[in-house]
Amino acid sequence: MVVAVDAEGYGRGDDLRHDSIQSGLAQVMDRGAREAGLRREIWTRQEAGDGEVIVLPQGEPELRVIDDLVRRVRKALHDHNRERRDDARLRIRIAIGHGVVKRGAMGFVGQVVVTTCRLLNAQAARTALKENPRADLVLTLTDLLYEDVVRQLHTSYRPESFIRLEVPTKERTEIAWMWIPSEDLDQKGTLNMDNLPEVADTLWALIAGGALERLGAYGTESGLGGARKLLAKIKEFRSEQGRPADPESRDDLLESLEELVRVDAAVKQFAQQFNADQMTVNLISAPISGEEINFGIRN
Template identity: 25%
Template sequence: MLADSFGRSWTGAGMGRPGVFRKPELDGYEHREFNNALHRLHLLAGRPSLTTMARELQAAGMSRSSIHDAFSSTRLPQWHVVDALLEILASRAPGRTPEQQLESMHALWLGAAEAEQRSISQSAQTVPAAVSRTILLFDIERFGSRSDVEQAALRRMLHDIADRILAAAGIGENRRQRADRGDSVMELIDASASVLTLLRVLLNEMPQQLRAINRMAPSSAQFRLRGVLATGSVAVDNLNGWVGSDLNCAVRLLGADALRERTNDFALCISDPVYQETVRHGHPGIPPESFHRAVVETKEGQMTAWLHTPA
């Protein structure tokens, strides 16, 4: 079976025959019963083609895709689509009046709609609660251009550096979660950990460690890191997946052109909440003037970020 991005499911054989609509693979009993009844009514009506039905429903503003999806999509059609179809199918089908067809089909559609709503409600109840976390991301620049051997070595160094930075900030393994993304790592850090201390370590120790590594390494093993520090709410689901708009924003900052254009060994970007809540107050070791505001273009629109410029 094939399925497209619009939820239409196909079995393959006979696609495109006039007056023939493939039945979708449906999990819910109620939706399946409704879809079966709609297909049977279409059969009893003599299987009018999609073109015929679209022409007769043109005045009602019904598109060909809406008509097709009513029969073949895994999504339950809107009632106004079904109602319009019944007008042309019920009048052609023998044995029952259009009013009787309307009553029975509406009962089946209503049962499917209620079952769909129950499923949505149950899914919403299983969504994990979001918790406040500090988000730290590291990414190796130009990772894909390296050989497999070089990539393996760089990944080991990335994890080692991340471990040392977090340890220097007093953040043990019991206060953080890590996700490995190949050329990057993502850290969710307990909200009780000091953002101030972590940022101070990132500004001072991280550049020193990278410079020391690159000074001793051959040119093929030298590398640069991009980093993002942000805060926000993140949920971890039962598949250990991380979800949350604050996390998405941090990932967008990591790939921003403004950060990629930095030429120092460690290019750091912080989110606007981190700047407003921590940096702008001028704590020792974190001069606000070393950060400059940048407007970052992302898929979701513009975001305000702050880029660190080493002295």
């Protein structure tokens, strides 16, 4: 799998701006990969100052790259840009393709690299970022990835949220699909597909830490109504599918949650309640995997 990334407005900046973009992009990509459960340190990367072309090794989950990585990078961009002026924000284009790649004498060799970079630099992607000033990124997928992955509902994206593109090249016209985020990440107490990884993170930490079993003694059970209902629905759904009722990991939990939200409106309501609980109630501080994780009000 090939991922290409490019920052907007690099050529217009001075040296200080170039340094800010480079350091910001590195931080955003590092955080996005880490929070998506990916191993950026084993990626093969070809850097270009204002961006990079990445070839992911076998073993890196492709669905997580297309879905979790993009959404986590978007959240990292949002946090990075929160206190910056509009003209100082870091905004990027991402393109993803799939195919055979090898190392050449001066870089990557493979048709998928050529195609992915053409989609990254397509005028349609540049225009989309310019005409959607509140968006921190735009994503373009090759036609193959869209048809095989997004349209078949293997990700949390809604297929209808993508825009079909025709990208002219010297050899032919490439069909591609572009996604422009539209939801406001600052909107509290709402649920969209971008929130689901965070819902899974918090719910899994509560499960792993035994918080759901012991919270009654602390008098805070009212803040976890959504969590209990949500977990009960997930267990019921998994049992109906012939799977173990209890998720085995955070990723297993997220997969079930994404599947369930698509088919059960009540689950979306429970998840929304749980999401709102985390915004308004200081629920618990529990040690998970050796780290202190705070749930509830976020500063």
